[in-house]
Amino acid sequence: AKNVGILAMEIYFPPTCIQQEALEAHDGASKGKYTIGLGQECMAFCTEVEDVVSMSLTAVTSLLEKYGIDWKQIGRLEVGSETVIDKSKSIKTFLMQVFEACGNTDIEGVDSTNACYGGTAALFNCVNWVESSSWDGRYGLVVCTDSAVYAEGPARPTGGAAAIAMLVGPDAPIAFESRLRGSHMSHAYDFYKPNLASEYPVVDGKLSQTCYLMALDSCYKQFSDKFEKLEGKPFSISEAAYFVFHSPYNKLVQKSFARLHYNDFLRDASSVDDATREKLVPFAALSGDESYQSRDLEKATQRVAKHSYDAKVQPSTLIPKQVGNMYTASLYAAFASLLHNKHSSLTGKRVIMFSYGSGLTATMFSFQLREGQHPFSLSNIATFPPEKFVKTMKLMEHRYGAKDFVTSKDASLLSAGTYYLTEVDHMYRRFYAKK
Numbered sequence: 001a002k003n004v005g006i007l008a009m010e011i012y013f014p015p016t017c018i019q020q021e022a023l024e025a026h027d028g029a030s031k032g033k034y035t036i037g038l039g040q041e042c043m044a045f046c047t048e049v050e051d052v053v054s055m056s057l058t059a060v061t062s063l064l065e066k067y068g069i070d071w072k073q074i075g076r077l078e079v080g081s082e083t084v085i086d087k088s089k090s091i092k093t094f095l096m097q098v099f100e101a102c103g104n105t106d107i108e109g110v111d112s113t114n115a116c117y118g119g120t121a122a123l124f125n126c127v128n129w130v131e132s133s134s135w136d137g138r139y140g141l142v143v144c145t146d147s148a149v150y151a152e153g154p155a156r157p158t159g160g161a162a163a164i165a166m167l168v169g170p171d172a173p174i175a176f177e178s179r180l181r182g183s184h185m186s187h188a189y190d191f192y193k194p195n196l197a198s199e200y201p202v203v204d205g206k207l208s209q210t211c212y213l214m215a216l217d218s219c220y221k222q223f224s225d226k227f228e229k230l231e232g233k234p235f236s237i238s239e240a241a242y243f244v245f246h247s248p249y250n251k252l253v254q255k256s257f258a259r260l261h262y263n264d265f266l267r268d269a270s271s272v273d274d275a276t277r278e279k280l281v282p283f284a285a286l287s288g289d290e291s292y293q294s295r296d297l298e299k300a301t302q303r304v305a306k307h308s309y310d311a312k313v314q315p316s317t318l319i320p321k322q323v324g325n326m327y328t329a330s331l332y333a334a335f336a337s338l339l340h341n342k343h344s345s346l347t348g349k350r351v352i353m354f355s356y357g358s359g360l361t362a363t364m365f366s367f368q369l370r371e372g373q374h375p376f377s378l379s380n381i382a383t384f385p386p387e388k389f390v391k392t393m394k395l396m397e398h399r400y401g402a403k404d405f406v407t408s409k410d411a412s413l414l415s416a417g418t419y420y421l422t423e424v425d426h427m428y429r430r431f432y433a434k435k
């Protein structure tokens with residue numbers, strides 16, 4: 001199979017959200033901390049009638065209906081999620097309900113979990129399958145679904161919730177450059193969920209920020225080395241039209257892209273312009289550790305990157321700023337934002353993706369964008385209105401790990417076709433309905 005990649009995408013996020021400005025005031029944080037300091041505008045969250053299963057049921061059914069895909073044409077379904085529901089029972093098996101109803105139970109794949117990275121693992125599994133000798137000619141389907149919630153404190157504003165479904169197959173408008181992947185995986189306790197009675201993670205925010213940047217440097221180096229070997233020319237930021245990052249909050253994306261300029265400068269000072277070189281020379285001799293601690297370096301790189309950030313990164317920041325960190329869905333929601341903003345001018349361009357999951361696992365990889373053939377075209381994927389959902393303001397308590405209850409069934413905010421949770425019975429079995 002040639003040009004294997006993403007044929008179609010669908011995103012769903014809950015209509016319930018809170019403006020970061022209001023949350024700042026409520027939390028007693030200084031004005032501007034969440035909006036300017038973290039760079040976030042709004043944060044979506046699930047109420048008691050929605051969860052990772054209902055969101056993914058909605059994303060999957062609306063993707064297959066919108067593109068008129070026969071349910072029997074799905075041969076592999078992979079889910080990436082770090083939200084724990086039944087531990088040993090995968091989220092994938094919940095999604096089988098809608099396929100069973102159409103007579104298709106011959107579907108490989110289960111869930112992949114490692115913090116925000118599971119969606120990328122799921123996507124790679126599907127792409128590798130289509131490229132392999134075990135491919136049976138049907139489509140792969142990838143679902144990233146998470147509800148990110150934090151205990152009260154500084155991490156609270158960095159939550160979010162969404163599900164994304166992606167159809168994978170050959171001749172895709174979003175084609176993988178499969179030989180260009182750079183990974184970095186190691187052991188760290190920056191973010192984990194050891195307390196199974198709680199939905200909240202244990203998080204060391206400062207450590208996780210440093211882990212993210214270290215993983216970024218390492219992946220960028222691997223990626224650049226592979227590119228140079230394969231293409232026989234030097235790699236630098238200018239080789240890609242757009243960069244899309246996993247986005248725990250927008251400020252980290254700004255810092256990450258700035259950091260790539262420092263990487264280019266260290267790798268080959270002649271690859272950056274004179275003004276950039278002049279501003280970064282004072283930092284040339286820093287050790288790795290010193291470079292992660294240096295506020296001056298952070299500020300200097302952000303200044304030199306400002307102009308190219310607006311051109312190469314900003315178009316991918318819309319949904320992550322409005323919806324928040326969607327964990328596994330975050331990177332792909334950023335990519336969907338890029339398609340939404342730039343679909344008419346993407347053909348022939350290279351997009352670089354950086355996926356990070358705490359604990360830690362990270363990969364940098366790339367897409368080549370092609371116009372594709374109806375109905376799998378960039379312009380078709382781009383037709384979704386993200387603003388539509390981002391309206392209501394409301395906070396609600398979660399029912400985590402509870403059993404034997406029926407929900408209020410107040411689905412009034414949900415639009416037609418949305419799945420929602422109706423009941424969890426005395427044996428923790430979950431039931432859903434479609435509005």
Ligand code: ACO
Pocket residue numbers: 030031032033034036037038116154155156157158191203204205206208209212247248249251325327358
């Ligand atoms: N106006 C403007 N900016 C402000 C204001 C203000 N009133 N107040 C603070 N700021 C700035 C700070 O200067 C800082 O910016 P800088 O980093 O550019 O200097 C930023 O706002 C954040 O302020 P901090 O004091 O550093 O924030 P705090 O330590 O309270 O919390 C953190 C931030 C660590 C990111 C926290 O939200 C967190 O732990 N989040 C979860 C962890 C996470 O997302 N990790 C990332 C990767 S892992 C994953 O995806 C789960």
